[in-house]
Amino acid sequence: MRINKYISETGYCSRRATNRLINEKRITVNGEVCEPGRMICPDDVVLIDGKVIPEKAEAVYIALHKPVGITCTSATHVEGNIIDFMNYPGRIFPIGRLDKDSQGLILMTNDGAIVNKMMRSEFGHEKEYVVTVDHLITDDFLKRMSRGIEILGTTTKPCEVSRISDYEFRIILTQGLNRQIRRMAKECGYRVIRLERIRIMNVTMEGLEMGEWRNLTKIELANMLDQLADTVHL
Known part of the structure; x- marks a missing residue:
């Protein structure tokens, strides 16, 4: 299998993070610096920073109520990164991103x-x-947002949008372009003042104050994994 899939399945980091490690020349295969797209065989020796990849730890799945100002990156040299913010006693990384100016799940x-x-x-x-x-x-505005907006060289997918109050609306996306909602609103002549993500799939922030985190419940995790298993076979 390809190197980024191989490392992601060890639980060390995601495929995207693996690609970053490759670009930084921190991964070697059989003593040679790993190239992007390298295929890995069962008897290959893969090292990161000269060290053997740790055995896969028990899987953890965490919901965090992220405050504004925290950057969703595993790169600890970035000021205000999410890893230092959580100070979790083990290697974890974010699934996707929520931009620095936004808050929520x-x-x-x-x-x-x-x-x-x-x-x-x-x-x-x-x-x-x-x-x-x-x-x-x-x-x-609601109709334009729901039908799709041209940003970043593409048209966003149709989505569900509804008014909450005169200046507040709810939107449900099934894609995640860079700063998508902010860019969509800007194309319609609006500026986003506050953006909060309240749900990912079946997981919500219920019971979480700003900056708090919790492990997913067994029911939440089972539901999420069932949905993922179904979509993999589409």
Whole structure:
């Protein structure tokens, strides 16, 4: 299998993080610096920073209520990174991202294999947000947002959008383009004042104060894994 899949399945880090380690030349295979896309055989010796990859720890799945100002990266040299913020006693990393200026639900795990299943937009996993903007919300704005907006060289997928109040709306996405909601709103002449993610698939922030985290319940985890198992076979 490819190197990034191999390492993600050890639980060391995600495929994206593996690609970063490869670019930084921190991974070797049989004593040689690993190249992107390298295929790994069962008898290959793979080292990260010259060390053997630790045995896979028991999988953990965490829901965190992320505050504004925290960056969803495993790179600990980045000021305000999510790893230092949580100070969790074990190696974990974020599933996806929630931009620095936004708050709300982010999932953390040490299970690299699950990340790709959750992040692929064609699987249609829902993420729900509550958004406050700087102008009065009109019916036309809600329709434009729901039908799709041209950003980043593509048209966003149709999504569910509903008004909460004059300046606040709810939106459910099944994709995750960079700063997607903010860019969509800007194309409609609006500026996002506050953005909070309140749900990922079946997981919510219920019971979590700002900055708090908890392990997923057995029911939440079972439900989520069932959904992921179904979509993998589509």
